[in-house]
Amino acid sequence: MSDFLSIITDSRWQHWQKAQRLACAAENCLTYPAVGGEAGKMLAEGIICDIHEGPAPYRPRYTVPDYRKFLSQGSEFLGLSPAGDIFSAIGNLLAIYRFVPSITGYPVYIGQLDELLDPYLADVDESTGRSLLRMMMDHVAAVLPDAFVHANIGPRDSSIARWLLEIEGRRRSAVPNLTLKYSPAVTPPALAEQAALTALDVAKPCFANHEAYQQLWPQGYAIVSCYNALPVGGGSHTLVRLNLARLAGQAADTSDFLDRQLPAAVACLAEIINARSRFLVEQSQFYATSFLIKEGLLDPQRFTAMAGVFGLYECLLGLGEGRLGQDDSALVAARAILGRCRQLLDEQPAVHCRGSGDRLAFHAQSGIDSDVGITPGVRIRSGCEPHLFEQIKVAGELHGYFDAGVSDIYVFDSTASSNPRGLKRVIDGAMASGVRMLACYRSDADLIRITGYLVKRSDLEKLGRQPGLHQATVTLAAGAIAGGTVLPRAVRPG
Amino acid sequence: MWLLVSKIIRQSFIDGPGSRMVVFLQGCNLRCIYCHNPETRGLCSACGKCLTSCPAGALGRQELSIVWRAEMCRGCECCLGVCPESADPRAQWLPAGEIYRRFAADAAFLDGITLSGGEASRQSREWLPLAGWLHNDGKTLFVDSNGMMTAASRQEVLTAADGVLLDFKALDRRVHRALTGVDNLPVLEFMAAAAAADKLYELRTVIVPGYTDAPDSIAAMARHIACLPGRPFWRLIAFRRHGVRGDGTGLPEPGGERMEELAAVAAAVLGRGRIIVR
Numbered sequence: 001m002s003d004f005l006s007i008i009t010d011s012r013w014q015h016w017q018k019a020q021r022l023a024c025a026a027e028n029c030l031t032y033p034a035v036g037g038e039a040g041k042m043l044a045e046g047i048i049c050d051i052h053e054g055p056a057p058y059r060p061r062y063t064v065p066d067y068r069k070f071l072s073q074g075s076e077f078l079g080l081s082p083a084g085d086i087f088s089a090i091g092n093l094l095a096i097y098r099f100v101p102s103i104t105g106y107p108v109y110i111g112q113l114d115e116l117l118d119p120y121l122a123d124v125d126e127s128t129g130r131s132l133l134r135m136m137m138d139h140v141a142a143v144l145p146d147a148f149v150h151a152n153i154g155p156r157d158s159s160i161a162r163w164l165l166e167i168e169g170r171r172r173s174a175v176p177n178l179t180l181k182y183s184p185a186v187t188p189p190a191l192a193e194q195a196a197l198t199a200l201d202v203a204k205p206c207f208a209n210h211e212a213y214q215q216l217w218p219q220g221y222a223i224v225s226c227y228n229a230l231p232v233g234g235g236s237h238t239l240v241r242l243n244l245a246r247l248a249g250q251a252a253d254t255s256d257f258l259d260r261q262l263p264a265a266v267a268c269l270a271e272i273i274n275a276r277s278r279f280l281v282e283q284s285q286f287y288a289t290s291f292l293i294k295e296g297l298l299d300p301q302r303f304t305a306m307a308g309v310f311g312l313y314e315c316l317l318g319l320g321e322g323r324l325g326q327d328d329s330a331l332v333a334a335r336a337i338l339g340r341c342r343q344l345l346d347e348q349p350a351v352h353c354r355g356s357g358d359r360l361a362f363h364a365q366s367g368i369d370s371d372v373g374i375t376p377g378v379r380i381r382s383g384c385e386p387h388l389f390e391q392i393k394v395a396g397e398l399h400g401y402f403d404a405g406v407s408d409i410y411v412f413d414s415t416a417s418s419n420p421r422g423l424k425r426v427i428d429g430a431m432a433s434g435v436r437m438l439a440c441y442r443s444d445a446d447l448i449r450i451t452g453y454l455v456k457r458s459d460l461e462k463l464g465r466q467p468g469l470h471q472a473t474v475t476l477a478a479g480a481i482a483g484g485t486v487l488p489r490a491v492r493p494g
Numbered sequence: 495m496w497l498l499v500s501k502i503i504r505q506s507f508i509d510g511p512g513s514r515m516v517v518f519l520q521g522c523n524l525r526c527i528y529c530h531n532p533e534t535r536g537l538c539s540a541c542g543k544c545l546t547s548c549p550a551g552a553l554g555r556q557e558l559s560i561v562w563r564a565e566m567c568r569g570c571e572c573c574l575g576v577c578p579e580s581a582d583p584r585a586q587w588l589p590a591g592e593i594y595r596r597f598a599a600d601a602a603f604l605d606g607i608t609l610s611g612g613e614a615s616r617q618s619r620e621w622l623p624l625a626g627w628l629h630n631d632g633k634t635l636f637v638d639s640n641g642m643m644t645a646a647s648r649q650e651v652l653t654a655a656d657g658v659l660l661d662f663k664a665l666d667r668r669v670h671r672a673l674t675g676v677d678n679l680p681v682l683e684f685m686a687a688a689a690a691a692d693k694l695y696e697l698r699t700v701i702v703p704g705y706t707d708a709p710d711s712i713a714a715m716a717r718h719i720a721c722l723p724g725r726p727f728w729r730l731i732a733f734r735r736h737g738v739r740g741d742g743t744g745l746p747e748p749g750g751e752r753m754e755e756l757a758a759v760a761a762a763v764l765g766r767g768r769i770i771v772r
Contacts, residue, residue, distance in 0.1 A: 387504055389600045415507040418770060422513035422605065426505075429513075429603035493505045 020105050027054040033275035039268035047247050048269055050240045050276070051103075051368055057276055058284040059101035061306075063235040064222045065297040067111040070096060077291035086120035086129065090136050097144060100292070106146040108225035110176060112232075113151050114158040121159055133160065134167050141175040147453040147473035148225040154181040154195075155210045157188045165191075165205070169198045172447060174454035174471060179223040179437075183210040184428045193420035196427060196440070200417050203441035203449050206407070209399075209431050216403045219302070226366050226453050227407040227437050234302025234355040236404070237277040241365040242269050244337070245311030245374050248318035254333055257319055258340050266341060269307055270348035270360060277305045281352045304356035306404050307345055308365030312337070313375040313384075325380040325394050334378065338401040361404035369476040379408055385490040388426070396433030407437040409449050411489045414442060443491040450477040495590045495620045500534045500582055500612060502593070504600060508772070510636035510659055510695060512605030515597050519621075520585040522613045523642050524674045526663070528702055528745060530737040533571075534612040536579035544573035544583050553583050562586075580739075590620060594627050606634035608659070615643035618650040625654035636695065640674075641681035648684060657695035658688045662728075665715045669705055689722035696727040696770075701756060703733070703746045709759045716763035729770040730757055 007013075007021045032055040035043075042048040053061060071083040071092060078096060083089035093111065100107035121129050140149065153161040161180075168178055180187070180195045187210075195205050206227065213221045213229050220232040230236055247265050251257035281287055281300070292298040312334055313324050321333035342362055350360045364377030375381045378398045385391045388410060395408040408430075416423050423440075430438055439449050446457050455477040463474055500518040509516045522535040529535065540560055545553050552566035553573060562584045573583050597607055606628055609621060614637050625635045634656040641660050643651065651658065662685065663678070664670040670678035688694040697719060701707050719728055732748050757771045 389504060389603050392603070412507075419507035419512070421511060422507045425513040425605050426603050432602050493503070493507065 023105075024052075024054060027056050027058075030056040033272075033279045035272050035275050036268075038264065039271045042265060042268045043272065045246070047243055047250075047265060048240060048272060049243060050238075050272065051365075053103055053238060053240075053276070056284070057238060057280040059103075059286055060235045060237050060280065060303065061103040061239050062108050062224055062228060062230055063101055063292070063298055064109045064224055064230050064232050065096070065100055065107075065111075065292055066233040066299075067093065067096075067116055067297075069233075070295075070297050071116060073295070075291070075295055075297075077295060083120070085123050086117065086132060089117060089120045090132055094136065094139055094143075097140070101286075101290075102148075102225070104146050104148050104225075106144045106149050108148050108150055108228075109222050110140060110144075110149060110151050112153070112222065113164060114153045114156070114160040117160045118158045126159070129159065130163050130167070133163050134171075137164075137167055137171060137173075137176065141171070141173045142470075145175060145471045147174040147177055147455065147471060149175055150177040150179065150222075150224045152179050152181060152222050153205065154179075154191070155183040155186040157191050161191060162194065165194050165198045168204060169201055172202055172456075174447060174456060174459075174473065177225075177454055178205040179208050180205040181210040181213070181223070182207045182427070182431065184431060186210070189421075189424060192424050192427070196423040197417065197420045199440050200412060200423070200442040201445055201447075203439060203445060203447040203454055206437055206439040207427055207431070209436045211431075212400075212434075212436050223405070223437070226405075228306070228363060228405040229437075230304070230361075230404060231302045231355045233297070233299050234304065235298065236361065237280050237303055237305045237352065238273055239306040239308050239363060239365070240269055240273045240276065241308030241310055241363075242266070242341075243311050243374065244309050245314035245318060248315040251319060254319045254321060254336075257315075258336060262337070262340055263344055266307075266344040267348065270345065270350075273305045273307060273360060274349060274351040277352045300352070300354075302355040304353045304359075304361040304404070305350065306361045306363045308363040309338075309341060310365045310367060310371070310377050311374040312364075312378040312398075313381045314373070323384060325384065325386040325391060331394060331397060334398060338378065338398060342401050356403070362402050363404040364399075364402050364406035366407060377406060378402075382489045388490075388492040389429075391490075392426075392430045392433055392435060395435045395438075396430065399436040400434050402436065405437065407439060408435060409489065410438060410440040411443050411491050412440060413491050413493065414444060415493070417442060453477070495623055496587045497590060497593065497617050497620045498537070498585055499588050499593070500531075500585050502596065504596075505603065506608070509608040509610060509638060510606070510657060511634070513603055514606055514608045514636070515600065515604055516608045516610055517593055518610050519612045519614050519617050520582065521616050522611055522640070523616065524613070524640050524676065525580075526674050527740070527742040528673065528700055528733050528738055529742065530734065532580045532737070532739045533574045533577070533582040536577070536581035538577075538581040538583060538585070539579050541578065543576050543578060547572045547576045590624050593621075594624055597628075597633075598631075601631060601633065604633065606636060606656070608636040608638055610638035610659075613640055613642070615639050615647040615651050618643075618647040618654075622650055622654055625656075639684075641684040642676065643680075643684065648687065652688060652691045652693055655693060658693050659696045659698060660685055660688060660694060662697040662699050662715060662719075664699075664706055664711070665718055666711055669711070673702070673705060685722065689724045689726065692724050694722065694724050694726040696729055698729045698731060700731045700733050701748045701753060703748050703752070705745075707748055707752060707756065709756065712756045712759045713763060716760045720763050725768060727768050727770055728760060728764060729772060730760065731772050 074080045074082040102108045251261045287300045316330045322330040324330040367376030399406045459474045498520040500520040503516040506516045550568045552563045636657045637655040638659040
């Protein structure tokens, strides 16, 4: 009980921030879904990590509502009529976001904004349209102050996409996160170049490989939260991740790792994921009670559950396979490990995972604040990157194993800003090499990527002087930097 | 066809359109006082003065030439300072095919190759095949030149290259002589020919206080450029002492405000979109 009181009496947080912490503390009083002794041991040792999701999941980790359907039908539960014009479309969206659940308490997806809003633009002139969009973004950033709140645009050209890039370039805010679904064949070069220039300035949008994701999720996908690719109208019950670096510490050598350690760990990982999904679906009543389900904005059949991995770089070092990005042996071993993970995951049951064809979805998890000395996902450790082209080629070799999200980050020097065409060529090359998601920013920019989400350097500096900032993700970023795996990244070219 | 290569940069955003590999060719026919990579100017005479300058023992003699052992080099560049020829013992003879092979490995990320230097046109006969190979791949070849070249090289550059990045050191002949030791008439002729062939992509002027930073002369150069067909970009580059040897080390560097002021003068004639300041 003293935990609750210390939250209530903490002078750092606003009341709503306290309410979020109280809810977490309350959930943490409950017992964990029943898992076997081996799985429990791996959780306790940190070989497997549930990213502090809490022992009694009562909402999915990520939900990806079908906002198009929402705009066309309104919501009986919220008392909203179908959107008839741009005003009611934006009004309805701003109304529903607050009720879209996720692990963070904020929606991790606020929609494919170009497809949602472009059809309503005929009613208003350009300046009104831009003002509305700006107002919408300011509202989202103020009410949903979390850098995992994610909007999508592309791959096609649209006024909304172009305006949004311009507005976000000016707003210089970490919220919302933004992804351009990018297809060199469909996205016009001018839009791609505008997006690339905006990314240099404000570290968003990220570029998602639309051709690849479209094939993986033929019924439609969205990029949500921190580079997660998930089916629209569904989401992911949970995400539990395997610390490859720590697991490697238990292995005698690479074949022991592949033949003994990984099978045991993946079995435990799947067991924990399935136990959590089962609790959420069968006990918490989320899918029986949510108005989003009843109104067809979420479909239980379109949900999956995610198995994550991270710390591949240190795993390879630990196994004596060398440095990823420098040594060929490391890349060969990396492919063997990820291929084996995928194969082992496919051999496991996947409870309530109709959305991904009854397989667990596979995700390269991009790190959390408490990771010390362990590199996110399957990236090369910050500061150890080889030449940019080599880094991209390595990412291109490894991204193909992941259906539910994987990413890499490239930092450019100021010369890139004078040459958007050149930057687009590098991005096109990355897509052609098999990279599925990339973020970039300029070395002198204020907005930067911490593991995956966005944060302002200036906010990080403020945090030292003034606790309780508006955006919760700033605090997470400070932890990630203290963990030592984030800054500084190699700057390109050079 | 072998080329004497000073160094290769796998990617640059400032040497022509898009993302480009840059090949610096060894040997230049000018001796500009502000040259920032003087080690690319000369050709090795195998005098051997550099051999003892190398703390890593990476330099040796093989028959009549100096050899550089890359794996032993620490990159201290002690050898450059002692070379009486302004040459670079690290320069390598590479077949044109090897340069293309390196390009092809990164081609997905590149729009083409830019040949720089030194003076790239001096090896035009040797790099000519490269243009054809790149064009077959839908890539481009650009040449960064000082404009001083033989008629034969001019012909080769203007037919084989897709574009030229040309030094426009000064319009005033006295200033050009003071900076380079030679008259600028051949440069102006090449500039006109390149523009007429629709190959003049960018002009480059180093701003040196006391030589090229007078607003009037910048305006005159801008008017000269405005009369050229093809609307080339004009890049104004602030002189920096880094790397400079000899008389140039005493030259002052222009401030950021001065650069912006001159950019405004240039933009008033050519439009802001054509002016690049670095």
